[in-house]
Amino acid sequence: MQGMFGQLINLFASVLLLLSFAMLAQRRVVTLIDLFMLQGATLVAATTVVGVVTHQPHLYLSAALTLLLKVALIPWLLHRVIRQLNVRWDVETLINIPTTLLLGIVLVIFAFNLALPISQLSSSVARGTLGIALAGVLLSFLMMITRSKAVSQVIGFLSMENCLFFAATSATYGMPLVVELGIALDVLVGILILGVFMFQLRERFDSLDIRHIEKLKED
Amino acid sequence: MYALYATLGIPLFGALLQAAVGHRSFAREINVALSAATFLAACVLTERIVTQGPQFAWDQAFFIDPLNVFLVTLTAFVGLTTAIFSRPYMAIEAEHGKMTPPRLRLYHSMYQLFNCTMLLALTTNNMGLLWVAMEAATLATVLLVSVYRTAASLEAAWKYFILCGVGIAQALFGTVLLFMAAEKVLGAEGGALLWTNLDAVKTQLDPAIITLAFAFLFIGYGTKVGLVPLHNWLPDAHAEGPTPVSAVLSGLLLNVALYALLRCKVLTDGALQTPLASRLMMGFGLLSVLTAAFFLLRQKDVKRMFAYSSIEHMGLMTFAFGVGGPVANFAGLLHMTVHSLIKSAIFFAVGHATQRAGTQIMADIRGLMKASPLLGWSMMLGALAILGMPPFGVFASEFLILTTAMREQPWATPFLLLALGVAFGAVFMRVQEMVFGSTNLPAGGTAHTAPAHLPVYAHLGLGLMLGIYIPPYLDAWYRQAAAMMGG
Amino acid sequence: MTFLGAISQLLAITAALLLAPLLMGWVNQWRAWMQNRSAPSLLQPYRMLHKLFHKESVVAEHATPLFRVVPYIVFGAMTLACGIVPTLSTELPLAPAADAIALVGLFALARVFISLAAMDIGTSFGTLGARREMLIGFLAEPALLMVLFTASLISTSTSLTTIVETLAHRELAIYPSLAFAGVAFTMVSLAENARVPVDNPTTHLELTMIHEALILEYSGRHLALIEWAASLKLFAYSCIGLALFFPWGVAEAQSPLALLLALPVLVIKLAIGGIVLALLETINAKMRIFRVPEFLATAFLLAVIGMLVRILLGG
């Protein structure tokens, strides 16, 4: 039983990594949101499985929270934003996609290498996946660097948050509840603020292209 | 521990209250009253801690020891003086049409919320909650920075949000790793994220995990501290937000971030028995001091310049804590105190000057001394104080840091000498031109009444006092806190 | 202060005052002879002083009191200088008050005052002369000091009387350092006393004169004092040179007989010195003012070399 669940978690982890790569490769903002939703769903599933294995009821709560926030609310919000702002395409990335993917692979190797000695120490069933969580964080980081639209940056940010949650689940059995609640609240407020900002940016700059918001600099 | 609940509750209540009435004309006075109440509560709390020693509250969820109680008092105090400063300031901003009633409401509400989150971050015993509070503080300040809704302020706020958000996400990862290490010793239950518990078992924590955790925590909280090269949000956010916000950002938020970093360092030092944390802090501290000094040279915007000065000073503190040992730690804490006092005072003065001149561009602000001697002197003395001129307190801490570094880390001193020299040259060149000489300010510009300068001079006075006399109880705090940080 | 000391001091000063114009006349006479001119009388300087003292003084309208005081100061300073230098005897009560360094200081004092007086009138020549005089001074002064130091190193003393006593008592050996110092001293003396090749005491050609430019505005008794002081200066320098390089015959303590003997010895030595000076002035040509720094720098270097030789070779 334990073994099967372990494999299931590994599977979800792999899916997570795959989705991260897919996001890195994706140009269309709409698809990006969908991928993000999928990532959220995977996270929910993984959390639930860990909850089942370890009989930790607060993991269910965490899973529910994630479901509500990251699978339902945030994608819905994002969709609304891009519809209203009419940003469908992330026209071009700052670095071309094949290069980005190659960089991504290097990062994954780096992350695995980094996490390997540590994950041995974890008591969690999902310990092997710490490396994947780390890789996900780094990949999201990379995505934020390479994207030129504000929306895709936000999605990168959120995806990073997802991977962090996954790390919390995989390395331990989730953070204490009060912390998880706090984090969720922060994320929610944060995304609301970002949403408002995107409208205001659009209003001020006529664009959500971050290359237009680089007036503040040293000259 | 009602004092603690009051300290945290008043600003929280204030945030809600101001969300309702913050746009009304009396909201500014309410803001002052709330901050004063918070400060009073913090004083009572301090008195408790000083007389009765470190204490828990709410079943270990909060823990107050000398290290954080002094920061709590400082935060509440600067919060209060900034509220006092912002009262006439915001009135003038409203007059100029830069603040509309909805913006005022947002400003007042977020100001209280910001205070609340910082106090929470300081007092909580839970490393996770510390992270949550830091993030919340970021959110509150993002709104504060963008309150003018200008293109520049939006840009600054956006960068601030993204950079700090990403940065602090690394801290979350670090916290997760910390939790993972702690869990093995303390078990999943029993508050494995409580700092007191972690501190108790820190020698048993697994070094491999803690090493990695500290790397992430360092990057995360280091971003908020404004360490180079993670600092890029800081000058933008300081320059484009309202001046009271710049004052609390520099004076308080950076301190709280450094406080979080210090807590992590204590654990890491205990777990590793190697100087990893110290080396990182020294290296990045020094890099920050040096880089910021050179950035200072090219500034045209007065608030931006002092923002870089904040980076420089945070770098110096980080370096001091990295050097470690009772003297350097003491010096670091002292520097934290005086830096927030003096830097916020400078921002107050800058606020007056920019309102008087109607611009933040230094070339267009001339002859403040002629236009208003009180303003000119506050600007001049503030700048001299922050540049490390005695008898102001910044000098006292720089004295201790440099003399200790000379024997402990002599390799660093040429860099420090260079950086402090360049910084002095850069800042003083501008400030002198702003303060001295014939004025180019419009004759009928905004005139501030003498009481408006009170917060500036109060801060400068305190900074001066700390340079030549440190009260025994403050000394005792510093010593206990420095001892806690070990070396 | 012994009675004899007071006597010898007074005698030294009186002798200097009286002999100085004579030395001047002697040099002039010899110079004229060497240049195939008919010579003025040996007593010509006394006659000139007499004439000048009897004439009325004409002072520029806006001259300050400084202008009128300076001749006295210069005269006083030079008289004192002659009183300090051991001419006849080393038993001089005034000598401990001023050693070799103070002597150089004394000359400098006179020079500064006369330059200031020259500037007081505010004519172009006065200031020009002052500038040149100070230029020569700042180059000659260190050279003179170095010459004296070389002697001091030999006698480990800067006191002139001790130097003379030490040098007079040594066996007749050639000190190479003193040879260098001697040449340097001669060059400095020529410059300091406004002699060819640095200055021409008989010229009034405006562009080249130094000493004459300084005193252009003086007349009557003031001029007399200054001229007398100038001859005293020459006398003092000659005596310093004789004391350093030919110290024999100077009377030492408690010996009235030696004192009596010293006077004729001094006169003979001065006479020979005067002829040498006239000779030097005859065989040299006046140099351009811009060459003077080079001339004096050479003197300075020679003096320093002399000193180094003294340290290096112990000679």
Place this chain on the structure above:
Amino acid sequence: MDASATLAATAPHLGLALAVVLAWLLIGLLGLVAIRSFEFISKVLFPAGSIVSLCLAVVAFAALPAQPETAQLPLGLPGLPFHFRLDALSAYFLFVIGAAATGISLFASGYFRRGEGTPPGILCFEYHLFLASMALVVLADDAYCFMVMWESMALSSFFLVTANHRVAEIRRAGYLYLLVAHIGAIGILLCFGVLQANTGDYSFANMRAQQLGPFWASAGFLLALFGFGAKAGVVPLHVWLPEAHPAAPSPVSALMSGVMLKTAIYGLLRVSFDLLHAPLWWWGLILLALGLVTALFGVVYAAAQVDMKRLLAYSSIENIGLLLAGMGLAALFTAYGIRSVAALALTATLYHVASHAFFKALLFVGTGAVLHATAERSLGKLGGLLRFMPWVGWLSLVGVLASAGLPPLGGFVSEWLLLQSFLFTPDLPNSFLNMLIPAVAALIALIAALAGYTMVKFYGIIFLGQPREEKLAEAHDASALERAGMLWLAAGCLALGLLPVQFAGALSAITEQLTGVGLGATLAANAWLLVPMDVARASYGPVIFLVGVALCCLLAYVLVRRFYHGRLRRAPPWDCGFPFQTARMQDSAEGFGQPIRQIFEPFFRMERELPTASDTAPRYRVTLADHFWHWVYLPVARLVTRFAQAIAWLQQGRIAVYLLYSFVTLVAVLMLVRA
């Protein structure tokens, strides 16, 4: 009250000195209170400050031979209260401060005028704060107290320098001054960091007790040399001095040149002789070499200046160089254990400290009076002022003579002592040094002679000749208080010149403290002759000297009067047959500088504009610039600017790039911790 009573009982002199400092601060605060009542400040507060200064001088002089006294104030850092100590060295410098300030304050009470820049009350406050901080620098007995006072001194003097901050040039001067002062202060601070030897105890007593290895001791010494050198204006850190001293109001210039520079000498003496108590021989060599370079540089530049206050500022650089050279000699002899000669060199140095304080203060206040009377600083527009301002003129003459190092005034005594100590050098066991040092003596002689040249130029152009401008004829003499101040300073110059035995004898307490040998016994043997070693070796009796000169003068005067008529006729000066001479045809300051420029051409960075024969409007112009400025400071400034430019490129506003920085940093740190 209780504390002050115990202080008075255990440390009477120190208590009094601190009381004086307190009185100064009080006067300053009173000035702040009565910020705009000009009469009160100038007629009551400044004279009061002068009297207080006099008290300080008296107390300090009395404390010279006394035992060291210590006290603590409950201020400063925790565990490190302000320590004060009054020993012979600090007493002496305190005396110099007090004595010079007496005259300068007196002058200042007549000097400051209404309606110039900073309000009088603030000036009064800054002025007395400046005095107080200088006194406390000298009294400080721990590093923190010292640094606080040191920087307060810099700060208060900065504000005084920029009193008239409407002028851009003055602001620039002030900026340069404070910048150099601050960087120097950091150097001193690091020096103390070395000296405390990681004990965390910053008191001088602890530093004295530490035995540092040669490496750390030398590091400490070099840092101190850098720090104090920056304050003293040692080449190549001198650039601020000729800018700041002329910019300040004259009494402040006098204080800065005459007194403040000496605190740097004090600090260097304190650190190298007292705290490090074992100078290595090459420290002495460095001091000597730097001192000579500084002195020669200073005097050559002084001789070429055309602004009277700049001229004096460069002359201060020269004197600092001489002090440094003397100190270097003392260090050399101490290192070789020839303590009696070390004591002699040190006596010379200390003597010069006092005499320079007096004559430079006198000259600076003199220029102040001239500046007030004529509103002119440029030598090319002055002239003939002795007739219109006889008091200032004659009193300045005393300063000029002292500054030129002429007997029988103060400047000569110190030069004499210095040259004497050079002559004893052949005792050194190092043959190289034996060769070198006489040559150095030659250089000292050259410098002294050049100082004479400079001073003749200074005095002759300002006070003698004919006024070069019409308006100079209306120049008024100094007011009574100003005269009194100048009289005091001139009297100081005279006293130092005529009473060297008594004064140098008082210094033996210091040399005993620093080198272990005092000259007091040797000196006391003869009241009228200054005999450092032995009367056969060298002696100097200024009183006899003066009496001798005076007697000769008097004799000449009496004889001339007695035997000849005293007829005197006033006539226009001889015009050389060219009747159209004007005052502008007098030799100018530039002209006076010409031989110097020619001889020392490589010293200067010269820009000349020479007229040719065919010029219809011929124009002659020559500007002098400092090589150091061009070859050291400008390149450094350019380098810093360029670096700042390069670094600004890092921050180009693109959020993606910023994220990349964070990312790279993260990866780098991760790799670092893995390794």
